[in-house]
Amino acid sequence: MPVITEHLQVPRVQPDAMAETKPFVAKAEFQEALGFPGKLVDNWQSVALDKMSELLGKYRALPVFLDACVKCGACTDKCHYYLGTGDPKNMPVARQDLMRNVYRRYFTVAGRYFPKLVGAQDLTESVLEDWYRYYHQCSECRRCSVYCPFGIDTAEITMAGREILASVGLGQKYANEIIGKVHKIGNNLGLPEPALADTLTGLEEEVEEDIGVKVRFPLDEAGADVLLVTPSADFFAEPHVDGLIGYAKVFHQAGIRWTLSSYASEAANFGIFIGNYDQMQKVAERIRQAALDLGVRRIVIGECGHAWRVAYSYWNTLIGPFDFLDTDYPAPQHVCEMTYDLIQRGALTLDPSANDNKIVTFHDSCNVSRGSRMGSIPGGQFTLPREIIQAVCNHFVDMAPETTHEQTFCCGGGGGLLTDDLLELRVKGALPRVTALKQVVDNHGVTHMAAICAICKSQFSKVLPIYGFDMDMIVSVHQLVGDALVFDSAH
Numbered sequence: 397m398p399v400i401t402e403h404l405q406v407p408r409v410q411p412d413a414m415a416e417t418k419p420f421v422a423k424a425e426f427q428e429a430l431g432f433p434g435k436l437v438d439n440w441q442s443v444a445l446d447k448m449s450e451l452l453g454k455y456r457a458l459p460v461f462l463d464a465c466v467k468c469g470a471c472t473d474k475c476h477y478y479l480g481t482g483d484p485k486n487m488p489v490a491r492q493d494l495m496r497n498v499y500r501r502y503f504t505v506a507g508r509y510f511p512k513l514v515g516a517q518d519l520t521e522s523v524l525e526d527w528y529r530y531y532h533q534c535s536e537c538r539r540c541s542v543y544c545p546f547g548i549d550t551a552e553i554t555m556a557g558r559e560i561l562a563s564v565g566l567g568q569k570y571a572n573e574i575i576g577k578v579h580k581i582g583n584n585l586g587l588p589e590p591a592l593a594d595t596l597t598g599l600e601e602e603v604e605e606d607i608g609v610k611v612r613f614p615l616d617e618a619g620a621d622v623l624l625v626t627p628s629a630d631f632f633a634e635p636h637v638d639g640l641i642g643y644a645k646v647f648h649q650a651g652i653r654w655t656l657s658s659y660a661s662e663a664a665n666f667g668i669f670i671g672n673y674d675q676m677q678k679v680a681e682r683i684r685q686a687a688l689d690l691g692v693r694r695i696v697i698g699e700c701g702h703a704w705r706v707a708y709s710y711w712n713t714l715i716g717p718f719d720f721l722d723t724d725y726p727a728p729q730h731v732c733e734m735t736y737d738l739i740q741r742g743a744l745t746l747d748p749s750a751n752d753n754k755i756v757t758f759h760d761s762c763n764v765s766r767g768s769r770m771g772s773i774p775g776g777q778f779t780l781p782r783e784i785i786q787a788v789c790n791h792f793v794d795m796a797p798e799t800t801h802e803q804t805f806c807c808g809g810g811g812g813l814l815t816d817d818l819l820e821l822r823v824k825g826a827l828p829r830v831t832a833l834k835q836v837v838d839n840h841g842v843t844h845m846a847a848i849c850a851i852c853k854s855q856f857s858k859v860l861p862i863y864g865f866d867m868d869m870i871v872s873v874h875q876l877v878g879d880a881l882v883f884d885s886a887h
């Protein structure tokens with residue numbers, strides 16, 4: 397259990413500190429459902445090298461990243477998993493080297509003839525095991541790439557590593573099971589349409605009881621203006637569901653006709669975590685289909701970090717074009733963009749004093765910060781959520797600058813690692829973020845931390861109490877919005 401110190405310390409190197417940590421391997425039925433071999437294939441070495449060759453040709457960044465590193469060391473102390481564990485293989489450059497050494501051995505002239513001179517290494521069973529362990533100790537957060545003078549993105553190497561592992565029969569249980577559920581049922585939870593409808597009816601009753609206004613949570617309503625696609629955790633988990641209530645209140649007060657879809661009831665897209673574009677496309681395709689079937693004019697994405705990255709950065713080529721949507725709005729649009737726009741236009745009645753019992757800070761989620769943008773201004777992904785919070789809360793304090801904006805620290809559970817078989821890693825990986833949080837708690841009396849990512853919210857709900865904070869400290873940004881919205885007879 398790491399100890400929070402006043403300032404974040406770079407740990408002593410502890411070789412193999414996390415060598416025993418790895419997630420469960422996916423069972424055959426879950427592997428095969430995604431088109432991967434059910435178990436480690438006999439000729440795994442040649443299959444892995446063929447896959448690697450394919451990826452080196454397909455993803456142009458991959459060979460560039462493997463060739464460009466000059467071992468300057470700037471990235472070594474930038475990964476939250478290294479800072480939390482001290483395991484040198486969790487230094488970004490060492491994580492890259494696990495693949496780089498094999499790449500050199502089989503795909504460079506020097507490595508083929510003089511392997512020792514260039515640090516080239518055979519792809520042995522122990523190397524494959526290291527790949528499985530340490531490519532599942534990277535949350536693909538891209539923080540290291542911010543500090544690398546060449547912009548080398550370890551996340552891309554991790555994604556390639558996981559894609560190769562899945563291709564030889566070593567997929568990760570957590571991610572692959574979830575992707576299978578989306579293909580079959582439409583969401584990560586495997587929540588069927590009747591259960592979803594029932595949940596939404598329950599939320600309508602709860603909100604009416606709370607504020608006396610019949611705020612609707614519509615499902616499969618053809619002809620609505622907006623299709624809201626949100627992480628399925630928003631339907632039941634805390635604090636996620638309070639965010640969903642917040643979106644519904646915003647739609648209600650702004651008079652926007654909206655709907656959820658039972659066919660595409662999931663914004664999350666774990667295809668990105670396993671580095672597989674075919675899976676990413678198949679998951680995303682359901683959303684395009686639902687938008688066409690329901691005849692909506694806009695698609696709005698709820699609070700989910702990697703879902704927004706996939707939508708913002710990949711959808712256009714994966715499932716575009718979106719020429720059937722209203723061109724007056726971004727396609728897709730983040731729910732924060734929508735709310736920010738409504739606030740700017742004076743379309744919402746807000747009373748920030750409703751949140752006067754809170755002093756709020758904001759956790760920038762990795763995939764939003766370093767993998768996307770928001771609004772039409774550079775850095776909008778940082779300013780929009782903060783301006784929304786400051787419009788609905790009177791007390792806001794940012795954490796230390798080296799831990800926010802593009803330098804933000806991962807919550808410790810991103811990138812497909814939000815599984816209890818990796819709990820030790822998740823707790824240790826959260827250390828840099830909770831250290832920065834403790835500083836604003838001690839110095840400014842911060843009581844709550846808001847986030848716009850379902851994974852961050854789940855991870856913090858689990859690890860904050862382990863570090864001695866209140867579980868309820870983590871809140872959805874749209875919970876703050878929903879609580880500050882004033883409803884009177886006009887609404």
Ligand code: SF4
Nearest residue numbers: 475534535537538540
């Ligand atoms: S992408 Fe994030 S988790 Fe992965 S090595 Fe870089 S800093 Fe660490």
Ligand code: SF4
Nearest residue numbers: 465466468469471544
């Ligand atoms: S900062 Fe970039 S070039 Fe330097 S060691 Fe890390 S990956 Fe290599």
